[in-house]
Amino acid sequence: MQAIVLAGGYATRLWPLTKDRPKMLLPVGETTVIDELLSDLENDDRISDVFVSTNERFAPDFETHLEESEFEKPRLSVEETVEEDEKFGVVGALAQLINREGLEDNDEDLVVVAGDNLFSFDLDEFIDHFEEQSTPSLAAYDVGSKEKAKAYGLVELDDGEVVNFQEKPENPNSTLVSLACYAFPSEVLSQFDEYLxxxxxxxxxxxxxxxxxxxxxxxxFTFSGAWFDIGSADGYLEAIDWALAGEPLIADDATVENSRLEGSVQVLPGATVSDSTLARSVVFPNSQVTNASVDDTVIDSEATVENIDLSESVIGSYTTVAQDAEDEAESAEEATEVVQN
Structure with a gap:
């Protein structure tokens, strides 16, 4: 059995955080988004090869990441795009990879999973289900409400069999979201070209x-527990909250002085936090937070935040967000106008 991890998106909804880095490499606790998946695939003896499908723009980032990791199975397969509007679509990119890597000729089943999804089940459970059923399979998660379901592609089931799909419907028939986690018998691979x-x-x-x-x-394959789609800053912070289980995580060479960290706060290497209060936030490497109140916020690398209150913000790398001490009484709305350097 072979596997493809989809990592070719440009994540424009997460800019500036993902303008110059793939979102699959964002830190989540002690690991990254994609490493959770790669670890499952590395440890499953049924998986012989793992192809990380990415674009030309981010290929060097993934190449470095994989070289520095302990994984042995993954290797890059690069689509020839450098911008969002050049993409072939996910199905188109999959078909190209299948042809490029000769997967159709290998007579092996295929697992496909999006590299920006975090879920609480192990992939071997999904693969077990697929092997028991011997049919194309997908993972489905119950979001619990039809209002939430409107934002997703949904499935209806009859005793585990998919009998209907709805794509972001105004009137959902189901609350089961079809996740980007699939398994295909080898004979299905030729049908990608037929479909296109x-x-x-x-x-x-x-x-x-x-x-x-x-x-x-x-x-x-339906499951309970947790699922996170890292498609927005809030989705990313929800994943951080789940990974840290409500406890702060401070890197060994980060500095936190005279500060209060409330709940899931991650402070990455080289960052400095002083005289501040942080809640449900991430401070990336070598950033400085001084005399600030920060919640539901992501502060990218080498940024400076001082003398200010921030909420529900994404601060770009090398950006300074500051308020003069004599102006601290001004409203947070006026003070948080940010210009990306």
Missing amino acids: SSDNNPDEPGWFLQWLQSRQTVRA
Whole structure:
């Protein structure tokens, strides 16, 4: 069995945090977003090869990351794009990778998972389910409310079999979200080209699964627990909150002085926090936070935050956000206008 980890997105909704780094390499506790998945795949003896599918722009970042890791299975497979508007769509990129790496000729089943998803189950549980069913499979998570479900692609099930799909519906029939976690028997791989040659939607794998479900049985692996889509700053902070379980995490060479860290706060190497209060926030390497109150905020590398209150913000790298001491009484709204350097 082989595996593909999708890591080719440009994450424009997370800019400036992901303008110059792939979101899959964002730190989450002691690890990164993508390393949670790579670790599961590395430890599963059924997986022979892992292809990390990325773009030309971020390929050097992933190459360095993998070289410095202890993983042996992953290797890069690079699509020829450097900007968002050049992308082939996820299904198009998958089909190209299957052809580029000759996966169709290997007669091996294939696991496909998005590199920006965190979930509480181990991938070996999903693979167990797939092998038991011997049919195309997807992972599905119950978001618990139809209001939340409106933002996602949904599935309806009959005794574990997928019987209907809805894509971001105004009136959901289900609260089960179809996650970007799939498994395909080897004989399905040739159908990616068939799907695309018929001018079907090349963007999201869910459309391919819907097309496939009209031709054969597709089953769902459902799970409870946690799932996070790292597509926004709030989604990223939710994942941090889950990983840290409500406790601060301070790197050994970070400095925290005369400060209060409330709940899930991650302070990365080289960062300095002094005379401040932080809650549910991340301070990236070599940033400085002084005399500030910060909550629900991500402060990128080499940034400076001082004499200010911040909430629900993303502060870009090398940015200074400061308020003169005599102006501290001004409103936070006026004070948090940020210009990216």
